[in-house]
Amino acid sequence: MNAEAVLKYILSQPQDALVNNPWALYQALDFYGRTSHLMNFKQAKLNVAKKALDSMQPAPKVVLEFGTYTGCSAIAWAAILRDLNGPFAEGLHVYTFELDEDVAAVAQELIRIAGVDDIVHVIVGPAAESLQKLVAEGKVTPKGVDMAFFDHWEKFYLSDLQLCEDLDLFREGSRVIADNTDIPGAPDYLAYVRAGGRGGEGNVKFETNSYESESGIEGRRPNMVEVSTVLAAKP
Numbered sequence: 001m002n003a004e005a006v007l008k009y010i011l012s013q014p015q016d017a018l019v020n021n022p023w024a025l026y027q028a029l030d031f032y033g034r035t036s037h038l039m040n041f042k043q044a045k046l047n048v049a050k051k052a053l054d055s056m057q058p059a060p061k062v063v064l065e066f067g068t069y070t071g072c073s074a075i076a077w078a079a080i081l082r083d084l085n086g087p088f089a090e091g092l093h094v095y096t097f098e099l100d101e102d103v104a105a106v107a108q109e110l111i112r113i114a115g116v117d118d119i120v121h122v123i124v125g126p127a128a129e130s131l132q133k134l135v136a137e138g139k140v141t142p143k144g145v146d147m148a149f150f151d152h153w154e155k156f157y158l159s160d161l162q163l164c165e166d167l168d169l170f171r172e173g174s175r176v177i178a179d180n181t182d183i184p185g186a187p188d189y190l191a192y193v194r195a196g197g198r199g200g201e202g203n204v205k206f207e208t209n210s211y212e213s214e215s216g217i218e219g220r221r222p223n224m225v226e227v228s229t230v231l232a233a234k235p
């Protein structure tokens with residue numbers, strides 16, 4: 001589904017209910033995704049992720065998202081960060097990476113309508129390069145990432161996770177969530193987190209759980225989401 005068509009659909013809806021209402025905008029996108037092929041992070045999977053974030057102490061403030069597309073999940077992360085930290089909390093950031101400039105422009109517009117453009121930063125370009133730049137600029141700091149969400153192309157999941165580790169971005173308790181680990185699938189990524197990470201002294205250690213969620217659309221797959229927790233960060 002082309003991203004401009006998604007924006008057109010949202011703009012055709014009564015705007016009063018959507019403006020500055022990230023949950024309403026997320027629901028509208030999710031509803032659209034039930035009838036059109038929208039590669040958004042569906043409600044049932046979001047519920048799994050939300051549970052993992054709700055149980056974090058301290059509450060999460062900084063999210064990295066690999067794969068923006070129309071901004072549907074980025075809008076949801078921003079809403080969750082606000083709900084967990086209160087409407088006036090400072091230091092809430094969702095850094096979301098998107099390869100395609102035109103798609104990123106649509107996401108930016110939807111994020112603006114949802115009223116979370118103070119929290120969500122859409123960064124155009126290959127995620128690995130964009131992340132290294134953010135760290136070099138001091139915008140993302142060591143042990144400063146509470147959750148990383150992998151939802152771009154599955155072949156990059158493992159190398160981008162390892163990049164986060166090499167940049168020392170995780171703290172104990174950080175969550176790492178990956179979508180579509182069954183189809184198309186990310187077998188190297190799954191094997192890695194199930195083994196607990198690289199192993200050995202001084203490396204990040206993970207525990208992990210696989211969740212099968214209802215896609216909300218009969219017979220539609222993929223529906224697996226992997227939720228990992230950092231048991232030990234780098235010393």
Ligand SMILES: C[S@@+](CC[C@H](N)C(=O)[O-])C[C@H]1O[C@@H](n2cnc3c(N)ncnc32)[C@H](O)[C@@H]1O
Binds near residue numbers: 069103125153
């Ligand atoms: C499944 S969609 C993301 C869906 C989004 N998270 C949501 O739930 O609304 C995947 C997106 O990742 C982007 N992408 C793929 N590889 C990428 C990379 N290496 N760096 C940045 N973006 C990438 C694609 O252009 C596509 O828009």
